[in-house]
Amino acid sequence: MDIPEIKNEYAEKALWAKAIDWALLGIGVTFSVIGIIFFFAYNWADLHPFAKLGIMQALIILPVVGILIFKPVELVRRLILMGASLLVGVLFATFGQIYQTGANAYDFFLAWTVFIALWTMISNFAPLWLIFLTLVNVTIVLYIQQVGAELSFTATTVILFVVNTAAGLLFKYMQIRNLADVPNWIVKLTALAATTFLTTALSTGIFDHYKPAFYVALVLSLITYIAGTLYAFKSKSLYLLCLLYLSAIIVVASAIIRITDGVSEGTLLLVSLFIILSITFAISQLIKLNKSWNGISA
Template sequence: MPKITREDIQIITKHSNWPENSVAKALKNHVYTGKKAWHRFISLFLLVLGVSFTVLGIIFFFAYNWDKLHKFIKIGILEGLVIIGVLGVLVAQRKPLIQRIILTATTMLVGVLYAVFGQVYQTGANAYDFFLGWTLFVTVWAIVSNFPPLWVIYIALVNITVVLYAEQVANDWSEMYVFALLFTINVLFLVLFLWLPKFLPLKVSPVWFTNVLALTAIAFSTIGIIKGIGRGQDVFFNVLLIMTPVVYGLGIWYGLVMKRGFYLAIVPFSIIIIISAFLLNESDDAGMLLTIGVFIVTAVTFLIRFLNQIQKKWAS
């Protein structure tokens, strides 16, 4: 049975003679947060806060005492902490959420371990090697845990690895190719997390997580197109120009079908930015700046009005 929302209760109250005491009881049972929910939220919040401060404390400990510690102590402490984290995951088998939080913290410690190892032995490797190794090491953890915060870290590592590889190794990659590649990678991640739960026995990803992926993908396409405007012919700029409308169209379709206002907001907002950048590339005199300002105000006004109308339509 779908969860009863505040809007559902308001609609029923408006079109019926539902008694006030029954309405209050329904709100208390289905809408208002109870003591158990608050207790769970505070417990998880303090746990996450404690784990985060612990990881940051370890990082600052090494930064402050770097010259005073022997190299074997530096690496040994971090290896021991990673092992303790893995053992903590195995011990907390009856508490899956705590398992995943510990695993996420251990993932961050793996990155610190790689950084310390590189500083101690001065391997001379490129920065992308560090992030690539970190990414490969935690790949299995991300897949097995299927924990959205850990996936955010993992996808960020993938993006950083691609950017650093393009800067330090693949010097023949054009900037437009990198943006098109990053756009494709993040769109694929978004599609996987949206559609895999429909075909596999996987937990549906939270809305905030898929929104972050969508925002990241659109950011790469928007920045890539803006940078490509006025730079001459680039085959991958044309590829990005072809891919972007297709993905944006699918995003609008998905937003309408699934009633996700976020997609109906970020796609038009990206288009507004791209059109403004194109107009600014044509001319930067006072008249054009005034035109761009009027266009932005008008477009944003119509967008807000459209979103308000469609939200009211969905609510009714």
């Protein structure tokens, strides 16, 4: 008995053949490589330090030299560069393990960040930019925690907001000017990261007895919300508007809890009603905007 089907688009033979081809090759190579890594891991303790460092360095240098000599296709070159960048971190970790230098995690991440900066700049590859930005963020946090002046959590998140906003603006500038292949996802991701840090800075600053960093965050947030909203309207970006609006709601909700001095039944009801009403208002306006910009009622 034939069960009635929903009309579907199914993968065709050519696509299956391509997928199986890549899958067999990819799985074969991956398992073989990991097996070799496991073999080295088994013998790792018995290897001479020079051999350990030599292997790691060879894994970085040989593929990069290979790019220069064999000139593979663009994607392969970028992937090799990204792999080499990740292995730089493994190399430094190996160095630290062998010689027990007693260095801070900050030193490790700083060195890793500095040593892949050049490759990141020339790679024209968004995933590598993302790895680099992540390393920059981690280095900053570790600097503040382990080496630098004792800054509050609010101050730390303000710094991270500034760094990620700068990165996002740079990516957007490069995209507009066509200076590199900048995909939309990395611009949106950095915008999300920057907004998250700003929201966190304001919310924690509210509960942290309004330290000086909170006022810096407040000024920056006003500039960001105004400039961000104007730019969102200019570029017809609903995503940015949604981000800014959600951030504002969370901050105001935090302020309500702070003002009412704690978590009581009344506070919780007030906050939930505020969120429902503001989200409802926001969505109704955004749907109208979407309709006027794109002719769609979302």
